[in-house]
Amino acid sequence: MATEALALAGINALYADSHVLHDVSFSFNAGRVLALLGRNGAGKTTCMSTIIGFLPPRDGEIRLFGEPIGRLMPETISRKGVGFVPQGRRIFPTLTVRENLTVARQSRGGAAKPWTLDRVCELFPGLKGRLQQPAGSLSGGEQQMLAIGRALMGNPRLLLMDEPSEGLAPRIVAEMRRTIARLKQEGQSIVLVEQNIKLALDLADDVVMLNTGRVAFAGSVDEVRGNEALITQHLGVF
Amino acid sequence: MQFWIVQTLNSLALGGLLFLLAAGFSLIFGLMRIANLTHGSLFMLGAYIGVSILKFVPNLWLAALLGGVAVAAFGGLLERLILRRLAGNVLGQVLVTLGVAYIIADLCLMVWGGDPIPVPTPELLRQPIVIGGVAFPSYRLVVVGIAIITAIALYLLMERTRLGAMIRAGVDDMQMARAVGIPVSRLFTIVFCLGSALAGAGGIIGGPILSAYPGLDFDMLPLALIVVILGGVGSLLGAFVGSFIIGAIYTFGTALLPGLAYVILFLPMIFVIAFRPRGLFGKVTT
Numbered sequence: 001m002a003t004e005a006l007a008l009a010g011i012n013a014l015y016a017d018s019h020v021l022h023d024v025s026f027s028f029n030a031g032r033v034l035a036l037l038g039r040n041g042a043g044k045t046t047c048m049s050t051i052i053g054f055l056p057p058r059d060g061e062i063r064l065f066g067e068p069i070g071r072l073m074p075e076t077i078s079r080k081g082v083g084f085v086p087q088g089r090r091i092f093p094t095l096t097v098r099e100n101l102t103v104a105r106q107s108r109g110g111a112a113k114p115w116t117l118d119r120v121c122e123l124f125p126g127l128k129g130r131l132q133q134p135a136g137s138l139s140g141g142e143q144q145m146l147a148i149g150r151a152l153m154g155n156p157r158l159l160l161m162d163e164p165s166e167g168l169a170p171r172i173v174a175e176m177r178r179t180i181a182r183l184k185q186e187g188q189s190i191v192l193v194e195q196n197i198k199l200a201l202d203l204a205d206d207v208v209m210l211n212t213g214r215v216a217f218a219g220s221v222d223e224v225r226g227n228e229a230l231i232t233q234h235l236g237v238f
Numbered sequence: 239m240q241f242w243i244v245q246t247l248n249s250l251a252l253g254g255l256l257f258l259l260a261a262g263f264s265l266i267f268g269l270m271r272i273a274n275l276t277h278g279s280l281f282m283l284g285a286y287i288g289v290s291i292l293k294f295v296p297n298l299w300l301a302a303l304l305g306g307v308a309v310a311a312f313g314g315l316l317e318r319l320i321l322r323r324l325a326g327n328v329l330g331q332v333l334v335t336l337g338v339a340y341i342i343a344d345l346c347l348m349v350w351g352g353d354p355i356p357v358p359t360p361e362l363l364r365q366p367i368v369i370g371g372v373a374f375p376s377y378r379l380v381v382v383g384i385a386i387i388t389a390i391a392l393y394l395l396m397e398r399t400r401l402g403a404m405i406r407a408g409v410d411d412m413q414m415a416r417a418v419g420i421p422v423s424r425l426f427t428i429v430f431c432l433g434s435a436l437a438g439a440g441g442i443i444g445g446p447i448l449s450a451y452p453g454l455d456f457d458m459l460p461l462a463l464i465v466v467i468l469g470g471v472g473s474l475l476g477a478f479v480g481s482f483i484i485g486a487i488y489t490f491g492t493a494l495l496p497g498l499a500y501v502i503l504f505l506p507m508i509f510v511i512a513f514r515p516r517g518l519f520g521k522v523t524t
Contacts, residue, residue, distance in 0.1 A: 052417050078419035086417070092410040099403040104418035154419050 002029040005189035011060035013050045020046045026208045033190045035204035043213040044193045052084045053077040083156030087163045089147040093136030108155040120149035141172035162193045209234040251378035253485025254385030258440030260465035260477045262433020268409045268472020275335040278459030279342040284309045284441030285450035302442040309438025310431040317430040357445025409472040464507045470520020
């Protein structure tokens, strides 16, 4: 029987008085890629913030591999095995590239091939020559690679990626696609928030669409591909 | 000539003491976003505890070490038991830390009395060092040396260790530091204890120059505030440079223009806040 990597059940989340997520429920299995899609303001980033612990849900339950994490602090959630690549990268600009990676290092028993500094540099050769450079001086694409590398250094069981292709040149987006595909091939469970629908559908196994903070669709990627009516209704593209 | 040399040395010694006070203050403010108004009180508490320790152990350096540990423990308790509950509540932090400062002041007055208590200079450092016919007060030279050694040690801690990188990551972006698994809550306690220890030890080390007296807390606190504002919040280099600049301004201001000493001291701070709010070496934080 497949293991459930992440399960959200009846999540309601609010920013002050603004009710953003309404009774959001979805789950997906380990080793798969879930694309979390929706228009701007649909609640995708809020959903990520809720999973990582920035915005604790008002009610509902979040389970990571069966273990409840919905009321924990972000550092505890991270140590339970959630890696986070935030929107806008948010690398530590005054730290060197090496320091950005080493401060996030966490060992996890059971990882067949743990992520190390060398392995991250092998995944992103562009970072190797820049380890001593302040991270704030990197280009946007390099910062995105660093943000992914930093998340991987925690050897996550679940990787949350919020708009990893945002603001990047097409060549870098293609590289990002290859990276995510490789991580998927290695069995990494990933939640991918993307505005680039084509990229998301190419990589995903499962799709959840949010519309005004509610789950509008949850199913396999095959049910979405070619279903222009569904895409137009909830994503407003194509 | 002797006047200028002595005043320069006085300003350097005051700068050194200010660095011991302001380095911790800056780190606490930079990482925890807490304007800890008890910081001057921790300096004074260190001075008084040092006075008591010296009655039993007549060694200033040992007294500084033990006093620093005692004040660190007090700071750790303050952070764990009270300040932690006030995260994000700026007004609450200001009121509570100010209130604790007054409580410490009253308790010190009760325990050690209202008269200034002189702290003896270590015997070996009582004679000035004479170079080329000019006498240099040796204890002040040692204070400058201690400040420089502390600055180097703090630099190595902050720049060359993983713990230091974690603290700087927290200063850069506390929320993301948490999201990558950095135990920010434990770092808060470590930084608060470290800052308190430096302030406490600074109080004792400053004893032979300043004495221990009621009001030492609120004499030192504004100076530390100005240093941090001038140098930049969370910046060790800023605290170092700022301390010696403020030490010089205060010392020479008081000596040359005693009537305008505070004008000379606070005017640069006003300009810094107005035109460069992140200070000389402060980072733009998220």
